[in-house]
Amino acid sequence: MSLRLQARKLACERDDRWLFHDLDLELCAGQIVRVEGPNGSGKTTLLKILSGQLADYRGELFWKGAPMHRVRRDFLANLLYLGHASGVKAALTPLENLAWYQALAGAPGDEDDRLAALEAVGLAGFEDLPAGQLSAGQQRRVALARLELMPRPLWVLDEPFTAIDREGVAALEARLEAHTRCGGCVLVTTHHALRASAGLRSVCLGEGGAGVER
Amino acid sequence: MVAIRATLKRDLVLLLRRRSEVLNPLVFFALVITLFPIGISPDPALLATIAPGLLWVAALLAALLSLDGLFRSDYEDGSLEQLLLSPQPLPALALAKVAVHWLLTGLPLALMAPVLGIMLSLPAGSYLVLALSLALGSASLSLIGAIGAALTVGLSRGGVLLSLLVLPLYIPVLIFGAGAVQAAIQGAGVSAHLAILGALLAVALIFAPWAIAASLRISING
Amino acid sequence: MWAFIHKLGSPKWFYGISARLSPWCWALAVALILVGGAWGLAFAPADYQQGNSFRIIYVHVPAAFLAQSIFVAMAAAGVIFMVWKVKLADMAAAVMAPLGAGMTFVALFSGAVWGVPTWGTWWQWDARLTSMLILFFLYIGVIALRGAFSSRDSASRAASVLAMVGVINIPIIKYSVEWWYTLHQPATFSVTSRPAMPTEMWAPLLIMVLGFYSFFIAVTLMRTRSEILRRESSKRWVRDLLGEGG
Structure with a gap:
């Protein structure tokens, strides 16, 4: 079954305010969907709903054509989510952080893989420093190393470009494109303008209205 | 299983790297116990009669003190989100975190209590029961308290609220824990008390992980 | 269904x-x-031991009954809200909590007033009064938790979970407090558990209980x-x- 995340007539009401309603969205293999909208328009909430963290919505979600609540485990096993907060423990070294994430996915993992992933995000030489001693951008890179480390097809990224320098942004952008070329799919919120590419689409969340697909 | 073991190890490493968080409840315990002879009277006979209750209440408060941090740092740096998105069962992962909390708070408190018991002239013959009842009881306290910690982790000032939620639920454990020590002093059998503490722990083990998991899911969306 | x-x-x-x-x-x-x-x-008729002061039973007992029932009702509403996502159940639970706390307070207060002629003191660590006091704290916890969240949806869920945890604990608390009480004060006169009450006494009590429920x-x-x-x-x-x- 091919990768496909669908949302039909999705609506979310937060304390008597409609963040969005009647939102239809489809994300297939090889696509990047960028969620746009002003601050407070519900981008993060949408990402949380689509990554299965929030159950408080109306409408239907489908993963690989099946209703989400029935295939939740399989969905989570295919999902890599990066939130606002990096999820990196300051008291642990980057290597230890990654080891926990590998184990959380269900496999003990391999030290060489972790070293390779850290090198790929430009953190070679910082493997054994507590993450708290790294800069904000470097901590962000530790989180991004998970993209290298764990082969998950569906990426849901909330503002992944925050705090990263220009080279890092370019590298991440290239990484997203490479991921879609290999058959993965990406859902991303960002204020950064992404380079136009074949699989890129945008969804715009407006003031209290429906999401518009462009 | 891999994920649970890794979470256990990670939390142990984290706490051992911030040793003050492990030591603070113990110091608090000793300090509170020091306050009572000063506040009441240094009379050994009087102290001996109130010692079981004092030791239990002080240990309970010390354990409560450390609860607020159980999920807070994970909540703040985003790793709680990731824990919730793991394909592993969340109640089991939460249980691993609670186990670490007990191992580094409840168990040390139980081991330290006999020393403070000497300072309160606790009658001989009740020291083992004191440590045993605290070790058993504090496991229930960690489990019940973790529900409160999970419910309040998303609130910026959850600390006082946490005690308000959790302390009434601690009362049965306190009654049977302190009761065990008292029974030991009077020379009565303590196995019934310890059995009830064990039963309370069993009930907590059955229900608490689910309640903690549900509460964490609520808090992450707060 | x-x-x-x-x-x-x-x-x-x-x-x-x-x-x-x-x-x-x-x-x-x-x-x-x-x-x-x-x-x-x-x-x-007046009580042969306590005289007319026993008549406070007609407020105390219905209030105590109601205080416990409301907590159970609140937890049941919480279950309905969590399982079937019926928002109405949560609205009911939200209004029940202050009412239950109020009833618990009435029971505590009438118990204290009753204590003056019976025990000669406003407060005694009687098993029933103690569990009532703990119930009062449980109510306050639920109300405080609901008030602490900025998002109403989260507040509702959190309060439901706490009410469910509380309702599992109430019997445990009740029995352990009773056990604790008998251990410490075996021979005290317990006001509400009397062996036999003549019909003329308990019939109005029953009517009062039903009245409080209505x-x-x-x-x-x-x-x-x-x-x-x-x-x-x-x-x-x-x-x-x-x-x-x-």
Whole structure:
């Protein structure tokens, strides 16, 4: 079954305010969907709903054509989510952080893989420093190393470009494109303008209205 | 299983790297116990009669003190989100975190209590029961308290609220824990008390992980 | 079953049906409390041990009954809200919590007043009073937790979970407190558990208990109605309703 995340007539009401309603969205293999909208328009909430963290919505979600609540485990096993907060423990070294994430996915993992992933995000030489001693951008890179480390097809990224320098942004952008070329799919919120590419689409969340697909 | 073991190890490493968080409840315990002879009277006979209750209440408060941090740092740096998105069962992962909390708070408190018991002239013959009842009881306290910690982790000032939620639920454990020590002093059998503490722990083990998991899911969306 | 639950859970439907039920509940509550009160206070025989001071039982016991029942009702509403996502259940739970806390306070206060002629003191660590006090703290915890969240949805869920945890614990707390009490004060006179009470004494008590329950139902209906209006104020049917009314 091919990768496909669908949302039909999705609506979310937060304390008597409609963040969005009647939102239809489809994300297939090889696509990047960028969620746009002003601050407070519900981008993060949408990402949380689509990554299965929030159950408080109306409408239907489908993963690989099946209703989400029935295939939740399989969905989570295919999902890599990066939130606002990096999820990196300051008291642990980057290597230890990654080891926990590998184990959380269900496999003990391999030290060489972790070293390779850290090198790929430009953190070679910082493997054994507590993450708290790294800069904000470097901590962000530790989180991004998970993209290298764990082969998950569906990426849901909330503002992944925050705090990263220009080279890092370019590298991440290239990484997203490479991921879609290999058959993965990406859902991303960002204020950064992404380079136009074949699989890129945008969804715009407006003031209290429906999401518009462009 | 891999994920649970890794979470256990990670939390142990984290706490051992911030040793003050492990030591603070113990110091608090000793300090509170020091306050009572000063506040009441240094009379050994009087102290001996109130010692079981004092030791239990002080240990309970010390354990409560450390609860607020159980999920807070994970909540703040985003790793709680990731824990919730793991394909592993969340109640089991939460249980691993609670186990670490007990191992580094409840168990040390139980081991330290006999020393403070000497300072309160606790009658001989009740020291083992004191440590045993605290070790058993504090496991229930960690489990019940973790529900409160999970419910309040998303609130910026959850600390006082946490005690308000959790302390009434601690009362049965306190009654049977302190009761065990008292029974030991009077020379009565303590196995019934310890059995009830064990039963309370069993009930907590059955229900608490689910309640903690549900509460964490609520808090992450707060 | 499903359709029934959802029909029952529709605030609009409930608003209509409760408007018709509510006056009857009020009438029943007032009638029962008046009859039970008059009978209990004026006509029931005085207690041979306590004289007339025992008559406080006609307030104390119904309040204590209600205090415990409301917690169970609140937890049940919490379960309905969490499992079937019926928002109406949560509205009911939200209005029940202060009412339950109030009833617990009435039970505690009347118990303390009763204590003066019986024990010669305002407070004694009696098993029932102690568990009532703990119940009071549990209520305050639920209310405080609900108030602490900025998002109402999270507040509702958190309060539901806490009410469920509480309701599992209440029997455990009750039995352990009773056990603790018998251990420490084996020979104290317990006021409410008396072996035999003549019919003339317990009949008015029964009427009072029923009256208190009707009162609880009436108040819950009324306050749930206003909670519905508050929470659904943006819905069209509420606007229509308020538009008609003024």
